[in-house]
Amino acid sequence: xxxxxxxxxxxxxxxxxxxxxxxxxxxxxxxxxxxxxxxxxxxxxxxxxxxxxxxxxxxxxxxxxxxxxxxxxxxxxxxxxxxxxxxxxxxxxxxxxxxxxxxxxxxxxxxxxxxxxxxxxxxxxxxxxxxxxxxxxxxxxxxxxxxxxxxxxxxxxxxxxxxxxxxxxxxxxxxxxxxxxxxxxxxxxxxxxxxxxxxxxxxxxxxxxxxxxxxxxxxxxxxxxxxxxxxxxxxxxxxxxxxxxxxxxxxxxxxxxxxxxxxxxxxxxxxxxxxxxxxxxxxxxxxxxxxxxxxxxxxxxxxxxxxxxxxxxxxxxxxxxxxxxxxxxxxxxxxxxxxxxxxxxxxxxxxxxxxxxxxx
Numbered sequence: 001x002x003x004x005x006x007x008x009x010x011x012x013x014x015x016x017x018x019x020x021x022x023x024x025x026x027x028x029x030x031x032x033x034x035x036x037x038x039x040x041x042x043x044x045x046x047x048x049x050x051x052x053x054x055x056x057x058x059x060x061x062x063x064x065x066x067x068x069x070x071x072x073x074x075x076x077x078x079x080x081x082x083x084x085x086x087x088x089x090x091x092x093x094x095x096x097x098x099x100x101x102x103x104x105x106x107x108x109x110x111x112x113x114x115x116x117x118x119x120x121x122x123x124x125x126x127x128x129x130x131x132x133x134x135x136x137x138x139x140x141x142x143x144x145x146x147x148x149x150x151x152x153x154x155x156x157x158x159x160x161x162x163x164x165x166x167x168x169x170x171x172x173x174x175x176x177x178x179x180x181x182x183x184x185x186x187x188x189x190x191x192x193x194x195x196x197x198x199x200x201x202x203x204x205x206x207x208x209x210x211x212x213x214x215x216x217x218x219x220x221x222x223x224x225x226x227x228x229x230x231x232x233x234x235x236x237x238x239x240x241x242x243x244x245x246x247x248x249x250x251x252x253x254x255x256x257x258x259x260x261x262x263x264x265x266x267x268x269x270x271x272x273x274x275x276x277x278x279x280x281x282x283x284x285x286x287x288x289x290x291x292x293x294x295x296x297x298x299x300x301x302x303x304x305x306x307x308x309x310x311x312x313x314x315x316x317x318x319x320x321x322x323x324x325x326x327x328x329x330x331x332x333x334x335x336x337x338x339x340x341x342x343x344x345x346x347x348x349x350x351x352x353x354x355x356x357x358x359x360x
Contacts, residue, residue, distance in 0.1 A: 003060050005034060006132035006139065009178040010185075020055065028184045034062055035135075035185035038143050064136035065090075070144075080144070082137060084109050088126055090163050092137040094145065094155070101145075102157040105137045107173050108164025113198055115218070116230045117263055119297040120163045128169040134176040137162075138186065158188060161196040161216070167203035177211045190214065190254035196261065201237040201245045212252040216259040216290070217242065221269050222277035230268070239281060246285045256286055257323075263292045264305035264313070271309075275316035288323040 008016060013027040029047060033039040040062040042053045065082035068089050072078050076096045081089040090106040111118070112125035138158060145154045158180055160166040166173045173195070179185045180193050194214040197204060204215070221227035227234040234242075246258045260282065264270050278289075291314055294304040305313075310326060317324045 004063050004130075004132045005030065005060050006062060006064060006136055007130060007175075009131075009175050010182055012175070016060075020059070022052065026052065030056075031179075031182065031184040035139065035179065035182075036187075038139065040064065063132065064139045064143075065133055067140070067144075078144075080137075080140065082133075082140065084126075084129065084133060086126075090129065090133070090137075092141060092162060094141055096154070100156050101154040102159060103138060103141050103155045104159050104162045105134060106162030106164055107134060107160055107166040107169045111164045112168065113165050113231075113233050115198065115220075115232070117220070117265060117294060117300065117302050119300070122297075122300075123163075128172060129164070131172045131175045131179075134169075134172060135179045138180065153186075156188075157192045157194070159194045159196065159216070161194070165198055165200065166195050167197045167200040167207065170203050170206065174207070174211050177213060181211075181213075194259070198231055198233050199237050199242045199245075200233065201241050204245045204249055208249045208252045212249070212254060214255050214259070215246075215249055215253060216261055217246060219260040219278075220263050220265075222274050222281050226269060226274075230265075243281065243285055246287075250286060258285060258287045259290055260287050261290050261292060263294050264310050265294050266303040266305045266309070268302065270305040270313055272312060272316060275313045279317065279320045279322070282322075288325070289317055291324060291326045293327070 003016065005013065005016070010027060010031055013031060014024045017024065017026045017030075026048070030045065033045045037044075039045060042048070042056045042062070045053060048056075065084065068081040068083050070078065070080050078094045080092045082092060084090050088109045090109055092106060093104040095102045095104065106129065108128050109126040110123045111120045114121045138155065141155060142153060147153055160173065160177075177193060177195070180188045181190060190213045192214075194216050195207065196216040196218060198218045207213075207215075218231065219227075220231055221229075221234075224234060224238050227239060237245075250256065250258065262269070262278075291310060293310065294300075294302055296302070296304065314324045314326060
C-alpha cells in the first residue's frame with residue numbers, strides 16, 4: 001500500500017526518508033509543508049530537489065479525508081462530515097469563542113463504549129481511525145477556515161472529544177498528538193490539547209508517560225452503581241481505580257488539575273445528594289468541573305436537567321471550593337453540541353465486538 005505521509009509523526013517520517021536514502025532534515029521540511037503550510041502536492045514543496053519531488057510522487061501520497069457535508073450554525077460553529085470509506089463518515093466541529101478557536105476531533109468511526117446518553121454510542125462501532133484520518137481533521141479544518149486578518153491560524157485549541165473513545169485507539173491518537181505538538185507541524189501547547197476519556201485506566205497511565213497533554217474525564221456519575229449503568233466501562237475500571245489514575249496522571253500533566261465532565265440528566269444524576277457524593281469522590285483529586293446540559297437526540301430516553309437543578313448542583317460544588325463551569329450549548333441547531341455527534345456509521349460490521357475486546 002502506498003504510504004500516506006499524514007500517517008507519520010516526525011520520527012516516523014525521518015525513518016521513512018532514511019529508507020529512501022534521504023537526510024533527516026528532509027522529514028522536517030516535508031512536515032512543515034504538509035502541516036504548517038497545508039500542502040498536499042509535492043510539486044508545491046519548492047525547497048525540495050526536483051528529483052526528490054519526483055521520487056515522492058512515485059512512492060507516497062498526502063491524502064487528508066475528503067468532505068461529505070458541511071454545516072454552519074447561527075452561532076459560528078461549523079461541522080464537517082468527513083469521509084471514512086464504505087459510506088461511513090466522522091464529524092469534526094469547530095467552535096469559535098472570542099479569541100479562542102477550538103476544534104473537536106473524532107478518533108473512531110462510531111464508539112464501542114455504549115454510554116447510554118451519547119448519540120455516538122447509539123450509532124455502533126465500525127473501526128479506529130488512522131493517524132492520517134485523525135490529524136487530517138485538523139489539516140482539513142485549517143484549510144477550510146484559513147487564517148485571521150493578522151495571518152494567524154484560527155484554531156488555537158484541539159480537544160479529542162468527538163466520535164469515539166480516544167484511548168481505545170491509543171497508538172494512532174498518540175501519534176496524531178505528537179504531530180499537533182510538533183513545532184514543525186502545528187506547534188500547539190500541551191495545555192491547549194486535551195484528550196477526553198471515559199476512564200480506560202491502563203491507557204491513562206500510558207498517556208501519562210508517552211504524551212501527557214491536558215486530560216478531561218467523562219465522569220457523569222458520583223457513585224459506582226449509577227456509573228455502571230450510564231457509563232458501562234465503569235464496570236471494568238470503577239471509580240476508586242479511576243480517581244487513583246487521575247492522581248497519577250497529575251504528576252506529569254501540563255495542567256495542575258483534571259477536568260471532570262458531567263452531563264446533567266434530569267432526575268438521574270442531578271440531585272443535591274449526587275453533588276455531595278461527587279464532592280466526597282474527588283476529595284483528593286485537584287480538579288475543576290464542566291457541567292454539560294444534556295443535548296437531546298431521538299429516543300435517547302433522557303431529558304436535560306432543569307436550569308434550577310443545574311444551578312443548585314453548581315452552587316453546591318462551588319461552596320465546596322471547586323471551580324465549576326456550565327458549558328454553553330453551541331451548534332445545537334446543526335446537531336454539533338456535546339453528545340450529539342453521530343456521524344454516519346453505515347458499516348457496523350464490528351458492532352457485536354465485546355467491549356473489552358475493543359479497549360484491551
